[in-house]
Amino acid sequence: MNVSRRALLGAALGSLAATAAGCARPADPATGGAPGETLGLGILGTRTGADRRPIDESIRFEQGLRVAVGWVTSRTNRIGARTISMARADDRNDPGAAAAAAEELVDRGCRILVGGFTDPVALRLAEVAGRRRVLFIAATATADELTGVNRYTFRSGPEITQLLLAARSYVRPGGRLVVLAADRARAARAASMLGAAATMVLPAATTNFAAVRRIRAAQVYVDWPRPEPRLWTAIPAGVQPITILGARNTWHQYGTHAPALRFVTPYVDGATSNNGYQALRVAVPDRRSDTGHAEGFAAGQMIVRAFQSGVRGTDDMIRSLADLELNGVKTGLTVRAGDHLLAQGLWGGRLTWVGASGALTAVTEREFTPDETTPAV
Structure with a gap:
């Protein structure tokens, strides 16, 4: 299925098209869940630490993610009667601190975790996601080892290969x-x-x-x-x-x-010119998108899709992302079903x-x- 903004907005109105062959039809996002129910999203960003690089990447990634969630949901941050509730935690660019923060977010009800701006942190978060059976979307880490590490881990950007x-x-x-x-x-x-x-x-x-x-x-x-x-x-x-x-x-x-x-x-400002890019451009500093923004945007699209289809649990979320095609800031993104590599230009x-x-x-x-x-x- 090609999940563009139009398709996802249609889904929010109750007209979600059929999923790719072999995947179950998702629950109607306009009626699934109780009114007032929140959908917990845990964002593990780097807020402190001696290395400024992951801090800057974390800021750009979260900007792109938030723009995408708003873009797909018509700025409501809602899916039907349910509100996406974002909780933030500091991974301190340390695998141990990241794991502890992830455990706390899961205990607080977060069903999706997103983060990992260095390879060691991302790999540790993938381990937590596999053990706690929650969805994990890796941020800008490029380690090949993340691809196929477990069925709960997905990528929002390319691997080094x-x-x-x-x-x-x-x-x-x-x-x-x-x-x-x-x-x-x-x-x-x-x-x-x-x-x-x-x-x-x-x-x-x-x-x-x-x-x-x-x-x-x-x-x-x-x-x-x-x-x-x-x-x-x-x-x-x-x-x-x-x-x-x-x-x-x-x-x-x-x-x-x-x-x-x-x-x-993976992306540079001006490499694309489409509705997703225009939405991102007006929301970021100096109207210049940068590395990390596009990957955050892709993560935001995947998060909305997973919440739309995952009323019954994480297994539904996983099925909804397998073979998913995304068109946003970057077009032609495909989640490979077998190992969750994100095929992309x-x-x-x-x-x-x-x-x-x-x-x-x-x-x-x-x-x-x-x-x-x-x-x-």
Whole structure:
């Protein structure tokens, strides 16, 4: 089934179309549940911690989520007689703290949990969801291990393999490629996918980039938690970097390498122009959507769909999301039934300096279709 805004709004009025083949018809959302009943949603965001990156991502993701829930429900945050009640908790960017907060949210009646802005936190939340039998939608974490970890866990964005499948289109045949990564597992995965000639593991706390300056390669793939100014400065001139694009407020850290950089991204402002994008654009700061907003928007759509169809419990929610197609800010999203991977298109492009002030702007050069970025089961 293609669940666009029109379809979901129709559902809220009691005219929900039939589900995809093999899934049961959901309960009528206009009549299911008692008047005044609340639908508990637990949002585990990062509010505190030494690393600012997950805090910023959490803010953008929740903005996108709230816009989507309002957009789908005609700004009522209601499904029939029932109100979506959002409870927030701080995961402190710590798996243990996140798990404890998730347990408390479930005890308070939250039937859906959403969060996970780093891989360790997301994986721990998936474990809690599996044990407590509640739905979990992972936020911006990209760990492949989340895909298929249990039947309760879904994704609102791509896994790292999807991003690497797109990134390898920028690898020049016959040229020497070196992978820079913060840990050996990610370095090995990227090297295998991209056909790299060598890898270099640089722990996130490193202060010595002398080895980077001695790289002899035509290209370097940088798998780094965030742009690191010293790292980018150390990359020799003439070596073309490839990376996963970070949030807008990190772009200046790419420094003089910004124009040579080729990026892959799940989403960048202006990559789409549709009703979902317009709804998001007017609701976010400076009317500029950013990484995380689109994934939050997709999560919001999935949450409404699950609550519409899950009157009888979590199993109904799971069935309602299997093979679900979503059109919002990003179009052509499909929840793969077997392992809950979110098949989707991605974008590739470059950064360019514009205007007298020399502001950086992302220019998309190509769109990768879901067929190009979806790994086999």
